[in-house]
Amino acid sequence: xxxxxxxxxxxxxxxxxxxxxxxxxxxxxxxxxxxxxxxxxxxxxxxxxxxxxxxxxxxxxxxxxxxxxxxxxxxxxxxxxxxxxxxxxxxxxxxxxxxxxxxxxxxxxxxxxxxxxxxxxxxxxxxxxxxxxxxxxxxxxxxxxxxxxxxxxxxxxxxxxxxxxxxxxxxxxxxxxxxxxxxxxxxxxxxxxxxxxxxxxxxxxxxxxxxxxxxxxxxxxx
Amino acid sequence: xxxxxxxxxxxxxxxxxxxxxxxxxxxxxxxxxxxxxxxxxxxxxxxxxxxxxxxxxxxxxxxxxxxxxxxxxxxxxxxxxxxxxxxxxxxxxxxxxxxxxxxxxxxxxxxxxxxxxxxxxxxxxxxxxxxxxxxxxxxxxxxxxxxxxxxxxxxxxxxxxxxxxxxxxxxxxxxxxxxxxxxxxxxxxxxxxxxxxxxxxxxxxxxxxxxxxxxxxxxxxxxxxxxxxxxxxxxxxxxxxxxxxxxxxxxxxxxxxxxxxxxxxxxxxxxxxxxxxxxxxxxxxxxxxxxxxxxxxxxxxxxxxxxxxxxxxxxxxxxxxxxxxxxxxxxxxxxxxxxxxxxxxxxxxxxxxxxxxxxxxxxxxxxxxxxxxxxxxxxxxxxxxxxxxxxxxxxxxxxxxxxxxxxxxxxxxxxxxxxxxxxxxxxxxxxxxxxxxxxxxxxxxxxxxxxxxxxxxxxxxxxxxxxxxxxxxxxxxxxxxxxxx
Numbered sequence: 236x237x238x239x240x241x242x243x244x245x246x247x248x249x250x251x252x253x254x255x256x257x258x259x260x261x262x263x264x265x266x267x268x269x270x271x272x273x274x275x276x277x278x279x280x281x282x283x284x285x286x287x288x289x290x291x292x293x294x295x296x297x298x299x300x301x302x303x304x305x306x307x308x309x310x311x312x313x314x315x316x317x318x319x320x321x322x323x324x325x326x327x328x329x330x331x332x333x334x335x336x337x338x339x340x341x342x343x344x345x346x347x348x349x350x351x352x353x354x355x356x357x358x359x360x361x362x363x364x365x366x367x368x369x370x371x372x373x374x375x376x377x378x379x380x381x382x383x384x385x386x387x388x389x390x391x392x393x394x395x396x397x398x399x400x401x402x403x404x405x406x407x408x409x410x411x412x413x414x415x416x417x418x419x420x421x422x423x424x425x426x427x428x429x430x431x432x433x434x435x436x437x438x439x440x441x442x443x444x445x446x447x448x449x450x451x452x453x454x455x456x457x
Numbered sequence: 458x459x460x461x462x463x464x465x466x467x468x469x470x471x472x473x474x475x476x477x478x479x480x481x482x483x484x485x486x487x488x489x490x491x492x493x494x495x496x497x498x499x500x501x502x503x504x505x506x507x508x509x510x511x512x513x514x515x516x517x518x519x520x521x522x523x524x525x526x527x528x529x530x531x532x533x534x535x536x537x538x539x540x541x542x543x544x545x546x547x548x549x550x551x552x553x554x555x556x557x558x559x560x561x562x563x564x565x566x567x568x569x570x571x572x573x574x575x576x577x578x579x580x581x582x583x584x585x586x587x588x589x590x591x592x593x594x595x596x597x598x599x600x601x602x603x604x605x606x607x608x609x610x611x612x613x614x615x616x617x618x619x620x621x622x623x624x625x626x627x628x629x630x631x632x633x634x635x636x637x638x639x640x641x642x643x644x645x646x647x648x649x650x651x652x653x654x655x656x657x658x659x660x661x662x663x664x665x666x667x668x669x670x671x672x673x674x675x676x677x678x679x680x681x682x683x684x685x686x687x688x689x690x691x692x693x694x695x696x697x698x699x700x701x702x703x704x705x706x707x708x709x710x711x712x713x714x715x716x717x718x719x720x721x722x723x724x725x726x727x728x729x730x731x732x733x734x735x736x737x738x739x740x741x742x743x744x745x746x747x748x749x750x751x752x753x754x755x756x757x758x759x760x761x762x763x764x765x766x767x768x769x770x771x772x773x774x775x776x777x778x779x780x781x782x783x784x785x786x787x788x789x790x791x792x793x794x795x796x797x798x799x800x801x802x803x804x805x806x807x808x809x810x811x812x813x814x815x816x817x818x819x820x821x822x823x824x825x826x827x828x829x830x831x832x833x834x835x836x837x838x839x840x841x842x843x844x845x846x847x848x849x850x851x852x853x854x855x856x857x858x859x860x861x862x863x864x865x866x867x868x869x870x871x872x873x874x875x876x877x878x879x880x881x882x883x884x885x886x887x888x889x890x891x892x893x894x895x896x897x898x899x900x901x902x903x904x905x906x907x908x909x910x911x912x913x914x915x916x917x918x919x920x921x922x923x924x925x926x927x928x929x930x931x932x933x934x935x936x937x938x939x940x941x942x
Contacts, residue, residue, distance in 0.1 A: 354665045355636065374629065382624070388615070394621060401628050408636045413650060415517075416584030420628070427621065428596055432919045434617070437602055438771050450611040 241360060242290050249283040250366040253403060254345070257438040260396060261341050261383075262334055266324055270315045273317050276399050277307030284406060295414045296406075303402070307420055311395060314428055315388075322439055331346065331383050341376055343370045348372035355408060363407040370404030373397075385436065391431060398424055459504060460513055460520075463528070466490055467572030471565045471864045478561030488562050490530075491539040494571060498532035501525065506927070512581070516651055519581035520800055527716055529716070530579050530794060534708050534917040535571045535800050537909035542567070542608030542701035542807045548812055549699065551902055559603055563699065569596045570705065583650045586717055586840035587624070587631050590681065593710060594620045603700040603805050612693035619690040627677020627717075633670035634724070635854055639660045652720060671725040674718070675741070683712035683747040683768045686776060695764035700808030703760055707767045708801035712793050715771065719778055723939055726781075736780030739890035743869060745772030752877040753883035756938070758817050759807050762887060763800065766843060767878055770796045776873070778939070780865050786936035788857035791924070795850035795917050798841070802840035802913035806832050809905040814939040819887050823926065824894045833892045835910040839887045842917055844881045849918035 239247070253261050256276050263269050281303045317376035319325065352368035359367065360394075381393035398420075405412050412420075438450075470490030477483060502525050505511055511520040520528065549555050555563070573596055577589035594616070602613035631650070638649040642659045648654045655662070675688065683691040695703045720736070725734045749769035756762040770792070777789035810831050814822040826833030842849035856875070858866065862870045924932075 244459060265896055316761055318476045318546070354669070358640070358663055359636070360664060390618060397625055401625060401632065404629065408632065409639050412632065416582070416588065416650065419585060419588030423588055423595065426592070426595050430598055433599065434602065434613065438614070440611055441605060441607055450614050
């Protein structure tokens with residue numbers, strides 16, 4: 236029987252856990268837990284990047300692992316937790332679709348994602364090509380999370396989870412993007428979160444809540 | 458050197474205005490930095506005309522015939538909009554709609570926005586282009602919500618989330634592009650995202666991966682272009698933000714997004730050797746034209762009306778790029794230029810008209826011509842120009858696009874003609890009573906800046922009658938660069 240080396244086994248475990256976390260995000264309704272799950276996703280990404288860096292010996296992967304640790308495990312969750320405390324948003328309301336239907340939809344999405352990844356995996360030469368499907372699944376599940384939520388905060392967590400999926404995809408397919416691009420993307424994400432922080436306070440000041448149903452008046456009507 | 462000034466001036470401007478943006482002379486400072494940027498763009502253009510393509514900073518930046526004209530256009534409209542915003546924002550501040558802090562935010566972000574657009578246009582790195590596009594979105598989110606009204610917050614949130622998710626798709630597309638390129642250009646990772654290198658080896662890139670990449674890139678950047686059905690954010694963001702921002706969003710940002718789509722299309726078409734990218738562009742383009750024309754009828758807010766008109770024109774441009782070939786590309790580039798100039802001129806007049814009437818609703822703005830003939834005529838002429846009436850430049854480019862469509866895609870011509878007709882009736886019917894008829898408008902405390910309006914319309918008029926040979930040469934060079942069949 237073909238045995239994978241230990242580090243690759245660990246990497247595959249990380250990928251599996253990432254997918255599991257995506258599903259728990261889909262089901263989670265407490266915003267604080269949602270942010271914790273996001274931080275755990277970041278932590279797994281950090282471990283996976285570090286393993287890959289160690290395996291390939293590529294210096295830029297070490298840097299990007301550090302970047303992940305700083306931004307996704309510490310920075311963003313810290314910012315989000317502070318926002319939650321200061322805004323007092325702890326629970327999301329009932330999701331738009333019932334949870335079991337969402338889960339089933341999620342399962343279908345995973346199958347679709349692996350189908351989509353097939354041609355890419357077949358061409359990839361990296362050791363981690365089998366996990367590209369997981370990355371696409373994480374992206375699409377994050378998308379589903381965003382669609383089914385009403386609170387602005389949960390949508391943002393979904394958005395960041397999507398970014399995690401993209402990052403993981405780039406890592407599995409090509410051992411990461413060039414450093415300058417990765418730095419740029421990280422900067423954009425950070426700025427986006429700061430802008431959002433400001434934005435949330437503006438919404439709250441205006442509506443006394445972060446429920447997005449207040450933001451549904453601009454429609455095409457007669 | 459010119460290059461450093463081109464990108465440095467808006468960045469420095471953002472820093473300086475971030476500090477002094479609420480002072481009494483801030484609008485003049487804003488104009489000054491925009492002027493510097495424009496001069497740098499002119500110098501750069503001169504260099505490209507005499508010396509050909511410019512590659513700087515280890516090939517990270519590229520200026521070729523395709524983007525140099527967009528750089529100049531962006532810097533020019535950036536300057537005229539800064540001129541327009543000088544009295545406009547003063548009036549807004551005096552009406553008590555803006556605190557000093559928000560004025561500072563506005564001025565700093567205006568410069569930052571110009572800077573990110575220029576970065577997106579000049580970078581040779583597809584990854585950096587993505588970063589700059591996202592940065593351009595982020596710098597304008599807080600400008601859309603500048604007035605903090607419920608509607609503007611909603612518009613800002615929509616803009617943020619839809620463009621954010623859209624552009625995340627584009628990141629995935631860029632990643633796939635890198636993945637395909639790395640197999641050809643080697644795993645160094647330094648050159649594999651540079652457009653010039655990709656363009657050199659586009660024939661060897663894996664077609665299966667690139668077609669997948671193109672779908673994501675088109676959906677991603679297409680969201681920013683405002684292609685239907687991904688256009689939802691556009692009318693809201695245009696209507697709720699301050700008018701100078703509507704002018705640059707519509708006149709410049711949409712152009713930059715189209716530019717990104719076309720750069721990707723060139724690569725993908727070279728790899729696929731099939732009509733798939735062209736057909737996708739034509740499909741999205743046509744759908745946008747038709748949907749926008751229908752939605753034009755239902756608009757009651759003047760800025761929303763012209764936002765939908767922008768979607769329509771972006772559809773026309775996308776359709777033309779989809780047809781490809783020297784003539785259609787030429788027409789599309791010309792249309793990008795004239796649309797950008799005309800639409801920003803319209804927003805300038807609309808901004809002052811709305812200030813005079815105290816409302817953006819079409820039914821509340823009446824008889825502009827009696828109180829201020831210049832604003833009235835500016836709006837009338839701008840509307841006629843954007844609707845494609847001769848002798849304005851929009852007529853020339855639309856005529857070229859339609860005649861090319863008759864030869865290459867005869868099925869699309871009646872659809873386009875019908876949509877243009879519907880749009881004409883809708884916009885003209887709404888603008889006509891705004892300009893003529895009984896007036897309700899009042900005087901403004903500061904004289905409005907109408908010079909930019911007439912400069913823009915003048916250029917559009919000239920372009921309709923006569924495209925100067927060097928400009929035509931330049932468009933032709935870009936059109937050949939973009940290629941297509």
